[in-house]
Amino acid sequence: MDTRTGLPVVGMVGGGQLARMTHQAAIALGQSLRVLAASPDDGAALVAADVQYGDHSDLAALRTFAKGCDVVTFDHEHVPTEAVRELVSSGVSVYPGPDALVFAQDKRAMRQRLSALGAPVPRWRPISSAEDLRAFGDEVGWPVVAKAVRGGYDGRGVWMLAQGDPLPSGVELIAEERVALRRELAVQVARSPFGQVAAYPVVETVQREGICVEVLAPAPDLPSTLAVAAQQLAIDIATALDVVGMLAVELFEVDGGLVVNELAMRPHNSGHWTIEGARTSQFEQHLRAVLDYPMGETALTAPAVAMANVLGGPPGGIALDERLHHLFAADPGAKVHLYGKQLRPGRKVGHVTVLGDDMEAVRARAARAARWLQEGR
Structure with missing residues (x-):
């Protein structure tokens, strides 16, 4: 408990953009977010007040970090499962716990468990x-x-x-x-220790060279029966695996239904649109879940939401600050989130979200804004 505020201290292992955006959500809730970062240059370390530095695979560093935290959670899945078990055995509240987290860390274990549950898998x-x-x-x-x-x-x-x-x-x-897929979808659910769940609308994710470049919410032209089935599938998986926090279920839409591709037990790139596009962002929802607060509303704030990732472009061109000037002049409704990362070709350095009434229009605006920030044109 933070004695200055009387509110809990949440520790997040990892100092990347997910921790950075979780920190922003924590501010509104009055929470104190402590971050375990690898470097002062990490995105969350640039903005958070309570930052410790250490290796996420070092048990001693994790123990030191967890002291004084009411709960510990993650912005990535790379903490060794054995270290998470040691934290739990020493009395630290860790969400998601090791028995759930292993299924986001180990693809063989995930496939075995999902197969045993009867979930659709390749x-x-x-x-x-x-x-x-x-x-x-x-x-x-x-x-x-x-x-x-x-x-x-x-x-x-x-x-x-x-x-x-x-x-x-x-x-x-x-x-x-190799699955004959129509497109890729994702659905996010949050689950609390009490067992309350909240599901977000199903989205379409667009991949290029293995990297997500666009997210469209809700997934265009998705039959309502399939959307409900995807949400129920995600809820069933979260419940069966005893997930606490956000769970992202990446899906393939195929002839006749859905196939589970991957799981992530943390805020996820497919949910960045929720900051402006949903009543409760995935980052606030993750905090609510790990603190066992009641879940927030997940409804869309506009009929169509498009998010485009900003990737690092070729060196040279006008400075990023000048690109922002031009972008905001051209499209004042575009919402930009930059992660404080050094620009490097192909690296995710931010995202842009656009809301509106027509999916094709907001998708075009988001893609244009991301391209301008990437290339300066």
């Missing part, structure tokens, strides 16, 4: 040799998708393998069939 198999891969590919058809069991994100740790391709070396793998 056909998959653990792979340890070229013979394993060949047998699986011959069974489900080529090419197949190979994934690192741990550590992959934003297209990293994922390989599309044709017949005869060598296995990636030095990493544990699973292989999945």
